Amino acid sequence: MTATPPDGAVPVRIEVPAVYCPVPYAIHPEAIRLESRSVAWLDRFGLGRDQQWVAAINCGEAAALTLPAVPVDIAQIYSDLCYLALAIDDAPVGSGPQALEGVLAYMAGYVPRVVYTLKVPDAGVLEEAHPFEAPWIDLAHRIHARTTPGQTAHFAEAVRDWLGGMLWEETNPAGQVPSINTYVARRISSMGAFTAAALVAAATAVTVDERDMPPVQALRGAATLLIIMDNDVFSFGRESGEANPASRNLVHLLAHQGLATDQAVAEVLVLRDQVMRLFVDLSDQVKTSGSPQLRDYLTGLSHLVRGALDWHLRERTHRYAVADGPLVSHAGITDQPPGQVGQPPALPAIRWWWDHLDAPRSSLLR
Template identity: 35%
Template sequence: MTSGLKVELPPRYCPLPPARHPDEAVLAQRTSDWITGFHSLSSHQLDRMRGNDCPGFYGRIMPNAATDRLQLAVDWCTVMFHFDDAHCDEGPPARRLGPLTDLATRITRVLDVPDTPPAGDPLLAPVRDLARRAARWATPTQRRRCVEAHRAWFLAVLWEIGHRAAGSTPRLDDYAHLRQHTAAGAATLSWAEIVDGEEIPERELTAPAVRALTELAFTTAAFDDDLFSYGKELWVAHTEGTSPSGLSLVEVLRREHHLTTGDAIARAVDLCDRLTHRFFALRDRVRPRASAPLRAYLDHLAHLLPGNLDWGLRADRYRNPDGRHPHAVTTSATTTRTPPADTSPPPIPSIRWWWDPDLR
């Protein structure tokens, strides 16, 4: 298995093709130069950060963004993917809990108050630089949204690590509404609003239909992460002599419904297809009457779905699970524009409101 694990996924419904930013190579070089300037990071850490292809990830979300401004989001993504890998996913969870909690609170404080001294962890220096750069562009509301989004992410990660430490598997109903947060959905897109340079009116951003679209997009992307990272989970479990974590959609479905792995993967893809179909149907009703800043935000959410799929199947963080075994995992998948046969709400109470017929 350590010489090459292969996972094949059923076709995924997605009506929108992925888009790419024309300056991804420029963004990649600038990010590489930027993180290299922080001498407290090891060469292995730097190699893994470069291998995550954050220009490709964020370039697919905002393919038309101004390159200089998009650099901010790409640099943030580079640092936070490393934070996720090194502090949230790897190592014994019980021993990670204290250091992770300490680092997470320091990160949010530095983002909130950029002049806070970056003491305690090598990651805090680049976070402080990001916070200072963002402060030049972001409105007070955008900065507040960014900080609150990070707090939501870190709280959800602590919930996740609690399950990892206990060796328990959450219920599907809980996992479905929390996965958007453990995947840093709001934290990720909070930078897009800053890059765009226009503040989305609060009454629009918090409208029920827009909240539903936000949660749909973040959850779908996170569930897709679970699909194309499942090979990584299996590879790590095999190399460590353990069982796969119960913190992935495939494992939650497999264990809760007593399915085979193949059937759990198929059911996970079906769920993603239903979510995708609902997102685009609702987006098409909301977008025509949205303000320009909200339309841009909805477009970013729409690009996230095909972009995340396209990027995730190529990213080294899933093909090279520990940064030392290139091509250890290969995940194959295709997309289809044929809608799923069943577009009804899935039997998951915590997310059923996304199909509320009164949402407009």
């Protein structure tokens, strides 16, 4: 949810070098249909009245880029969910302690009611006339119709993690800046990418035993963090005009610690290179002994990373732009790996991911 920006806040423009991503470009063949159906779905629940906002986001394209190989009905669920998520995220909450208390009180009840509805669609615990509640009833019915009970439960858990992460963010005391480790752990939940991963799991029919192996959990987390870092770089300029951006954006957090803006961007990209190299190496390792379904699942995770990056490249002139143009100048994508990327980051929340590599890779650990 978007806090009221301070008076006089000015967005900042940045330049970003080519970003390393060796995953090939892909897009779902039903991209246009996904968007048109999502727009109609938004109108059904009264969320699509701001046509400029809808056009700036284009969640149909986002779903098509991030889930290019799944059945169209699963991609449609994610397209619709993406719009609902961003509508919640972009909802203004005002400023001051009373506004925050109101948000926290609502979210504390909202999260368990949504999760319960995903498990029992006709439970009657969400308001059918509420624009942020009624859509979940529809999504719950569609999830149940399309997935197994285990896959439904996994999706519900992913939504719980996402909304719980948002609640965690909202409980951050006003003006307090988290540690980098806390920020990373919190954002891995609040980003919501686990919901997309759960839909990939349903589409590929990967078994629970393989899906929940520690190395695969590490890859799911790594894919999410890659999406987070791309989001934070591209949204940095716009969030410069928001209240306490250092609690919601890694570039701002590093700048708050004393780095110049270009140095902060560079540090985020160094961490991104480390995580991408881990993602590539660990994916290759796990695929050698995994089932065809697990290999498809890991390929699906890689599509999430590349698709989100492509969406942000498109979005630099839309969602994260201001009236006089884009806030990010970008050199595109490169499939050429970086040179030495140094030691794994000293962040307990994610350091364990590297423990699942069979042997130290010289490019990672030198």
